[in-house]
Amino acid sequence: MNLLLLTSADLLSPTTAQVCDYRAEHLRKIHRSSVGDQLRVGVVNGSMGTATITSITDSAVTLDFDCSCSPPAPMPLTLVLALPRPQMLKRSLQTLATMGVKDVHLIGSARVEKSFWSSPMLNGEEINRQLILGLEQGIDTVLPSIEFHKRFKPFVEDILPTLCQGKNAWVAHPGNSTPCPRASVGPQLLVIGPEGGFLDYEVEKLTAAGCQQIQLGPRILRVETALPVLLSRFYPH
Amino acid sequence: MNLLLLTSADLLSPTTAQVCDYRAEHLRKIHRSSVGDQLRVGVVNGSMGTATITSITDSAVTLDFDCSCSPPAPMPLTLVLALPRPQMLKRSLQTLATMGVKDVHLIGSARVEKSFWSSPMLNGEEINRQLILGLEQGIDTVLPSIEFHKRFKPFVEDILPTLCQGKNAWVAHPGNSTPCPRASVGPQLLVIGPEGGFLDYEVEKLTAAGCQQIQLGPRILRVETALPVLLSRFYPH
Structure with missing residues (x-):
């Protein structure tokens, strides 16, 4: 997972999101992420940018994000x-x-x-x-x-x-x-x-x-x- | 399977072979081969050529073959x-x-x-x-x-x-x-x-x-x- 891809269902606000599924598990177990870590994010069919992890629990990872870059050319x-x-x-x-x-x-x-x-x-x-x-x-x-x-x-x-x-x-x-x-x-x-x-x-x-x-x-x-x-x-x- | 690959264990003589494993099953079930059918064969680390199926049973396929072509360049x-x-x-x-x-x-x-x-x-x-x-x-x-x-x-x-x-x-x-x-x-x-x-x-x-x-x-x-x-x-x- 080189990019965490967010859907509208993940958004808590235009700049915060929470993921609960395989992505949360991947961040916890494979990336071994900690609060404060930065990672690449994108919004499905939207722009890409950077997120900072603000909370990690057994079931969810919460992030602040800023997406202002275009995705790569098709x-x-x-x-x-x-x-x-x-x-x-x-x-x-x-x-x-x-x-x-x-x-x-x-x-x-x-x-x-x-x-x-x-x-x-x-x-x-x-x-x-x-x-x-x-x-x-x-x-x-x-x-x-x-x-x-x-x-x-x-x-x-x-x-x-x-x-x-x-x-x-x-x-x-x-x-x-x-x-x-x-x-x-x-x-x-x-x-x-x-x-x-x-x-x-x-x-x-x-x-x-x-x-x-x-x-x-x-x-x-x-x-x-x-x-x-x-x-x-x-x-x- | 675009080529039937024979090992020395399959050879009954220098020009006849019998296969009994997944290859026999593949010939029967996927290729739906019949006696008389021709197919491409090769000998592992050797030459390639053509074979004719001479017998098909539930457990084995027997072939006459003639291998005189070189394999493709590495x-x-x-x-x-x-x-x-x-x-x-x-x-x-x-x-x-x-x-x-x-x-x-x-x-x-x-x-x-x-x-x-x-x-x-x-x-x-x-x-x-x-x-x-x-x-x-x-x-x-x-x-x-x-x-x-x-x-x-x-x-x-x-x-x-x-x-x-x-x-x-x-x-x-x-x-x-x-x-x-x-x-x-x-x-x-x-x-x-x-x-x-x-x-x-x-x-x-x-x-x-x-x-x-x-x-x-x-x-x-x-x-x-x-x-x-x-x-x-x-x-x-």
Whole structure:
């Protein structure tokens, strides 16, 4: 936890807050915080700054804070990700939040197992929890927007072409296509397939919607590895 | 499993093999393999090729195989990693094996918790299991070498300077140092610290041993995310 992220429910006043959940425990047990300690704080979807701990009890930590700094610039990238298996989704949500992605579309495709769509991980609160963990790690306050598109064809025909407008759009797919570009300028859209990859038919539909096929070399990476690798290729800083 | 990796214990003859463990189950249940199916195989620390399934029972899958291709080129990078917590070590071992790192040194440092050194994950068999999973994912046969150096000071004073010889050596550490280079030529050595980072004293010792400090920007990445990000910066393909 490199940033203590406060929600409106934590605020006692515009400059004081009290946290009672895993954050209080983390401050007590991992940071071994004491009254008077300073730490980095932010308000969800708001500004960031510094807090001073004013009280610690077994159940709560109370802080005075002053938040006047802007959060870091978002990564100007729209991510379209075939819904990964729940544990991989969990880590992918943390990673994309840490790295500053703000616009995410989770889609169905032939090799996305139907059962993934009924995972408890897709619950709004659970998704939020993973995104918050990612923001706390990456020192950012702005929650990514996550949209679901269970059916591939309506998404790729009716929604994707609009999402691609004004962006360079790419689909990462193993094969003999162009290598992934290094260091891109301006807004990008990146599509990452499921374990086992997109079907040829799906790649054709994605290409028709405006996505150029790119690949990462002969080694096949898991989705949760391909994600940070691709993001850091597009935006080296 | 993009490659079925065979050990000498699996070989019935130089061109036939039988697998009985999670690999047989994976072929039956995930790949839904049938007799006559072809698949990619490799022999641990040997060559790669194609196999044809000749029999499937509830407990075993038997194959004829022909391995005459070389595994992919290794990543010419020596990785020095402060021992991460067990679950993160597990994923990091898979990732580095998938991405082609072959020379790994797991080290102690002030912020490596002592308990990590007694984790069952450090058992040789368990480490091998994770590396094999990584190789099966990345389509490679060559097991990375993993060495342990529990004490930071003897490692950094007596071993690291020799490891650095003939390489560009880097320590990734948040701060105002040089950004991580993009696309390096020739052998590199990369040091990645623990959660919470190296102490200033440790960074000084690493610098004195020949490592140049680099950073990845203002967002702090978890070790398991920083690892693929850094590797892909050094070797974009």
